[in-house]
Amino acid sequence: xxxxxxxxxxxxxxxxxxxxxxxxxxxxxxxxxxxxxxxxxxxxxxxxxxxxxxxxxxxxxxxxxxxxxxxxxxxxxxxxxxxxxxxxxxxxxxxxxxxxxxxxxxxxxxxxxxxxxxxxxxxxxxxxxxxxxxxxxxxxxxxxxxxxxxxxxxxxxxxxxxxxxxxxxxxxxxxxxxxxxxxxxxxxxxxxxxxxxxxxxxxxxxxxxxxxxxxxxxxxxxxxxxxxxxxxxxxxxxxxxxxxxxxxxxxxxxxxxxxxxxxxxxxxxxxxxxxxxxxxxxxxxx
Amino acid sequence: xxxxxxxxxxxxxxxxxxxxxxxxxxxxxxxxxxxxxxxxxxxxxxxxxxxxxxxxxxxxxxxxxxxxxxxxxxxxxxxxxxxxxxxxxxxxxxxxxxxxxxxxxxxxxxxxxxxxxxxxxxxxxxxxxxxxxxxxxxxxxxxxxxxxxxxxxxxxxxxx
Ligand SMILES: Cc1cc2nc3c(=O)[nH]c(=O)nc-3n(C[C@H](O)[C@H](O)[C@H](O)COP(=O)(O)OP(=O)(O)OC[C@H]3O[C@@H](n4cnc5c(N)ncnc54)[C@H](O)[C@@H]3O)c2cc1C
Ligand code: FES
Ligand code: FES
Numbered sequence: 028x029x030x031x032x033x034x035x036x037x038x039x040x041x042x043x044x045x046x047x048x049x050x051x052x053x054x055x056x057x058x059x060x061x062x063x064x065x066x067x068x069x070x071x072x073x074x075x076x077x078x079x080x081x082x083x084x085x086x087x088x089x090x091x092x093x094x095x096x097x098x099x100x101x102x103x104x105x106x107x108x109x110x111x112x113x114x115x116x117x118x119x120x121x122x123x124x125x126x127x128x129x130x131x132x133x134x135x136x137x138x139x140x141x142x143x144x145x146x147x148x149x150x151x152x153x154x155x156x157x158x159x160x161x162x163x164x165x166x167x168x169x170x171x172x173x174x175x176x177x178x179x180x181x182x183x184x185x186x187x188x189x190x191x192x193x194x195x196x197x198x199x200x201x202x203x204x205x206x207x208x209x210x211x212x213x214x215x216x217x218x219x220x221x222x223x224x225x226x227x228x229x230x231x232x233x234x235x236x237x238x239x240x241x242x243x244x245x246x247x248x249x250x251x252x253x254x255x256x257x258x259x260x261x262x263x264x265x266x267x268x269x270x271x272x273x274x275x276x277x278x279x280x281x282x283x284x285x286x287x288x289x290x291x292x293x294x295x296x297x298x299x300x301x302x303x304x305x306x307x308x309x310x311x312x313x
Numbered sequence: 314x315x316x317x318x319x320x321x322x323x324x325x326x327x328x329x330x331x332x333x334x335x336x337x338x339x340x341x342x343x344x345x346x347x348x349x350x351x352x353x354x355x356x357x358x359x360x361x362x363x364x365x366x367x368x369x370x371x372x373x374x375x376x377x378x379x380x381x382x383x384x385x386x387x388x389x390x391x392x393x394x395x396x397x398x399x400x401x402x403x404x405x406x407x408x409x410x411x412x413x414x415x416x417x418x419x420x421x422x423x424x425x426x427x428x429x430x431x432x433x434x435x436x437x438x439x440x441x442x443x444x445x446x447x448x449x450x451x452x453x454x455x456x457x458x459x460x461x462x463x464x465x466x467x468x469x470x471x472x473x
Binding site for chain 1: 317334335337356357358359361364367370371372373375376377378380381424427428442443444445446447
């Protein structure tokens with residue numbers, strides 16, 4: 028295996044395009060584990076952490092652009108980002124231990140393609156947009172449109188994500204992410220939910236986006252669950268309709284960590300609890 | 314495979330080494346630099362026995378490549394305290410009998426020291442969350458947590 032530090036995106040893309048069995052290396056908390064376990068042995072590792080701009084969190088058009096090499100710990104330490112998108116940051120901060128946080132990136136979490144990746148439902152709910160560099164140039168794509176299946180994304184072979192943009196927010200908005208795991212730290216989500224809300228002046232929900240993790244081959248948006256909350260001050264009836272819509276969207280696996288019934292039920296519970304947190308963060312009174 | 318030449322800093326000393334492209338920082342420390350304080354408990358990021366700091370950031374050295382640390386500052390447990398002057402975290406772990414086999418201890422020391430640098434007055438809950446990635450098969454954790462809390466108190470100049 029060769030190890031190369033890419034100086035810029037163009038070099039990284041060119042290295043991916045050589046026909047070698049190349050892999051990008053960000054924090055390495057998935058790549059190095061997979062190499063150690065003997066699957067997916069690459070012949071070329073392309074380290075993207077030294078590319079200028081990849082380690083930056085920058086304010087842009089009222090939102091934030093987060094570079095592909097920014098670690099979870101760095102996102103958690105950014106007061107402005109945390110104030111604007113607390114749900115996305117709390118989702119990223121749930122990834123692994125303190126040690127894993129020192130390395131793991133949000134983009135790596137997305138590109139690894141796990142259906143249970145914690146950052147992904149929060150990014151979907153937030154309407155996050157990925158900036159993609161490839162042989163034919165730069166393009167922007169909704170994170171939601173990049174998901175493909177376990178271990179897969181819709182990125183082309185020689186494409187990489189340079190950053191993710193979290194858009195500006197109107198007044199009275201808030202987001203939240205919750206996952207269920209059998210212990211309190213260091214485990215993989217059995218079911219999870221990200222919720223993003225905008226309220227009107229009377230505390231009624233104006234816009235709602237709900238996304239679920241670990242209950243289908245990819246994280247999924249649940250438009251009906253969001254629609255169930257719109258127009259409500261989050262009263263019991265609306266929450267029940269939201270939970271029912273979440274349950275209807277579930278197509279989970281059955282394993283020792285959670286049965287189909289359990290995962291389905293819990294997905295709705297996580298979504299309604301996350302909705303309540305997002306609601307209070309948006310300034311609503313429950 | 315051609316080896317990679319790396320120059321970096323470990324515990325304040327400039328060091329250089331040759332390593333394979335897929336060799337972890339943990340293997341470099343133990344097998345090439347003779348710093349065997351960091352332990353391999355799992356090799357997959359789960360146990361924290363290999364904890365070191367990289368540019369001040371706590372990391373699992375089994376999830377970092379040797380090739381990735383060029384021009385960095387690394388601190389291992391060998392850089393914490395001396396035999397004559399233990400770091401408060403080390404002294405309090407001893408005083409609380411917070412180790413048995415000791416395999417987890419170097420990682421706990423490095424991790425706890427990193428916590429107290431950025432948060433001199435952590436709550437018990439904060440200590441438990443911070444150390445959640447440092448597994449210990451022997452002690453049941455309670456003594457470790459008490460030791461870190463009392464080391465923190467001593468470092469703040471309080472008599473715990
Ligand atoms: C102990 C431990 C606990 C963990 N706990 C959790 C958890 O609780 N929740 C969770 O969701 N995950 C968890 N993980 C998995 C992992 O830490 C996360 O998925 C992390 O976010 C991956 O980021 P990374 O930067 O380390 O990615 P890397 O390992 O560097 O890369 C991951 C994948 O994405 C590709 N990639 C990286 N960057 C780009 C880019 N810019 N463009 C295109 N492709 C790219 C890589 O080639 C690779 O295929 C855990 C891992 C460990 C070791
Ligand atoms: S050996 Fe590195 S975390 Fe276990
Ligand atoms: S003392 Fe044995 S693992 Fe902690």
